[in-house]
Amino acid sequence: MSKVKLGAVPLVYPIPIVLVGASVDGKPNFTEVGDCAVMGIKPALVTISLSASHHTTKGIDETGVFSINIPSTNMLSLADYCGIVSGRNVDKGTLFTTFLGDQTAAPLIQECPVGLECRVLEVVQVKHRRLFIAEVVECYVSSQFVESANGKETVPHLSKLDPIIYALDNRYYRIGDAIGTGYQEGMSHKES
Numbered sequence: 001m002s003k004v005k006l007g008a009v010p011l012v013y014p015i016p017i018v019l020v021g022a023s024v025d026g027k028p029n030f031t032e033v034g035d036c037a038v039m040g041i042k043p044a045l046v047t048i049s050l051s052a053s054h055h056t057t058k059g060i061d062e063t064g065v066f067s068i069n070i071p072s073t074n075m076l077s078l079a080d081y082c083g084i085v086s087g088r089n090v091d092k093g094t095l096f097t098t099f100l101g102d103q104t105a106a107p108l109i110q111e112c113p114v115g116l117e118c119r120v121l122e123v124v125q126v127k128h129r130r131l132f133i134a135e136v137v138e139c140y141v142s143s144q145f146v147e148s149a150n151g152k153e154t155v156p157h158l159s160k161l162d163p164i165i166y167a168l169d170n171r172y173y174r175i176g177d178a179i180g181t182g183y184q185e186g187m188s189h190k191e192s
């Protein structure tokens with residue numbers, strides 16, 4: 001198969017869209033972020049990459065905490081708006097119903113089905129970017145999405161959460177169907 005070189009494009013996909021929340025000068029502010037990744041499950045580690053000039057970045061630097069809120073597709077225009085305007089000029093805290101995390105007082109969004117309360121562990125400055133590596137200290141899930149198995153609450157099905165997916169073609173997408181189970185689909189290739 002022939003390949004075409006596109007140059008230095010970080011074409012890793014899909015990109016999850018999240019709203020990062022921080023308290024800036026004592027007020028909640030939210031910004032749209034695609035550069036968010038899981039760095040480990042136990043311990044629960046995440047990273048976000050923010051431009052050093054963002055209003056949100058100032059708040060995280062000031063407080064050492066932030067939230068990651070995962071909007072559903074019905075919040076698309078509000079999420080995109082949070083990626084267009086800065087909290088320096090617009091009060092984005094009034095766009096949502098907010099609540100404070102129990103452990104860090106980071107501002108979270110009630111309307112988002114999933115919210116993660118995060119405490120910064122390390123900050124790495126790379127060119128004009130600040131990479132915040134953080135531990136997740138609590139995970140808030142809207143009750144209508146919580147499932148239970150054997151009397152224990154479990155992580156909700158992704159398709160029910162209906163997250164917004166972004167890609168480097170500058171388009172938003174919605175998630176598709178589940179097609180298999182982790183640590184099981186590959187078993188058929190194991191030699192018996």
Ligand SMILES: Cc1cc2nc3c(=O)[nH]c(=O)nc-3n(C[C@H](O)[C@H](O)[C@H](O)COP(=O)(O)O)c2cc1C
Pocket residue numbers: 029030031032033034035036049050051053054055056057080082083084085086087088166
């Ligand atoms: C689809 C999309 C994805 C974005 N992802 C990021 C990102 O990963 N990191 C970042 O620093 N800015 C990202 N931005 C830009 C910020 O959301 C935008 O500059 C915002 O206005 C900053 O707000 P603030 O100054 O209130 O923090 C993204 C914007 C859009 C529309």
